[in-house]
Amino acid sequence: MRRSLLVFLVVKLLIITFLIHSVSTLISLLIEDGAADAIHRAELPSPDSSLIEQRPQIIPKIIHQTYVNESIPEVWQEAQQSCKDLHPDYEYILWTNKKSREFIAAEYPWFLDTFDKYKYAIQRADSIRYFVLAHFGGTYIDLDDGCNRRLDPLLSYPAWVRRTIPTGISNDAMGSVPQHPFFLRVVGLLQLYDRGWVLPYITVMYSTGPLFLSVIWKEYIAENPTEAGRVRILMQDEYNRYSWSFFTYHVGSIWHRKDARVIFWLGQHWVLLIICGFVIAGAVGLCLWWAYSRLLLFGSKYRYQYSKVSNLGFPR
Numbered sequence: 001m002r003r004s005l006l007v008f009l010v011v012k013l014l015i016i017t018f019l020i021h022s023v024s025t026l027i028s029l030l031i032e033d034g035a036a037d038a039i040h041r042a043e044l045p046s047p048d049s050s051l052i053e054q055r056p057q058i059i060p061k062i063i064h065q066t067y068v069n070e071s072i073p074e075v076w077q078e079a080q081q082s083c084k085d086l087h088p089d090y091e092y093i094l095w096t097n098k099k100s101r102e103f104i105a106a107e108y109p110w111f112l113d114t115f116d117k118y119k120y121a122i123q124r125a126d127s128i129r130y131f132v133l134a135h136f137g138g139t140y141i142d143l144d145d146g147c148n149r150r151l152d153p154l155l156s157y158p159a160w161v162r163r164t165i166p167t168g169i170s171n172d173a174m175g176s177v178p179q180h181p182f183f184l185r186v187v188g189l190l191q192l193y194d195r196g197w198v199l200p201y202i203t204v205m206y207s208t209g210p211l212f213l214s215v216i217w218k219e220y221i222a223e224n225p226t227e228a229g230r231v232r233i234l235m236q237d238e239y240n241r242y243s244w245s246f247f248t249y250h251v252g253s254i255w256h257r258k259d260a261r262v263i264f265w266l267g268q269h270w271v272l273l274i275i276c277g278f279v280i281a282g283a284v285g286l287c288l289w290w291a292y293s294r295l296l297l298f299g300s301k302y303r304y305q306y307s308k309v310s311n312l313g314f315p316r
């Protein structure tokens with residue numbers, strides 16, 4: 001009896017260790033604040049500063065955006081136009097479905113099958129942005145992000161992404177030089193992460209979305225990349241809070257639909273989801289243990305009674 005309890009505990013410990021090991025990156029993401037790579041506000045010239053001219057600009061002057069086709073819905077036209085107007089000297093590329101597929105077929109044929117078979121259109125929209133950044137470099141901007149000032153100061157870094165609260169990074173605005181090791185790794189790992197996770201939302205988040213990107217990022221920075229391989233972090237204030245921030249958040253985006261708002265909420269709270277998962281797993285484990293200990297107790301009572309009966313009834 002003692003031994004079976006020991007076996008049970010050891011097995012359980014192994015399972016827990018395995019689970020913790022498999023989500024260790026997720027757990028370490030919870031406490032990663034990106035501070036070591038943050039772009040400090042003191043080093044960012046103000047919008048009209050003469051310092052902007054003096055900084056080297058290594059990211060190519062290209063703005064990438066994605067949409068189904070060329071007919072951008074009215075709600076996003078203003079945001080789109082604000083970026084175009086502020087950057088007349090930048091190349092502007094809208095990656096429509098057709099253009100994206102042609103690009104993957106021509107340049108990354110090994111990915112075409114995965115690209116075509118993605119279950120959700122958003123997975124294609126997510127993945128194409130990593131490919132075009134790895135390939136051409138430039139700045140990717142979601143259609144619902146408007147531009148508030150020129151991007152020039154951000155062109156000084158080999159790559160940048162933006163921090164999200166409470167954890168991780170987002171894929172809605174990012175910049176990079178061509179062939180940056182981080183984005184090369186990201187495109188190289190897309191196929192490995194192309195798995196279904198029952199809930200569409202989690203599947204999208206973890207196969208191509210911000211959670212996928214955050215996990216790769218966390219593993220990447222743990223390897224202490226060289227200066228040229230660094231991924232700098234744009235913090236929330238510099239992202240869209242103030243008049244000197246780079247972007248504006250445009251109301252009237254898809255997040256105003258009710259289902260989208262739920263998804264958005266979940267997106268902001270995926271940490272909570274993971275913690276819930278652990279609590280549920282813990283509760284299930286406890287129930288199992290309780291059931292198992294009842295069984296042991298029942299077994300020992302039975303054996304005890306049986307031995308009494310056998311001693312009394314059948315004297316040797």
Ligand SMILES: *[C@@H]1O[C@H](CO)[C@@H](O)[C@H](O)[C@H]1NC(C)=O
Pocket residue numbers: 068069070071
């Ligand atoms: C573009 O895509 C939208 C959304 O799927 C669709 O409603 C619209 O008809 C398309 N426009 C063209 C010109 O194909």
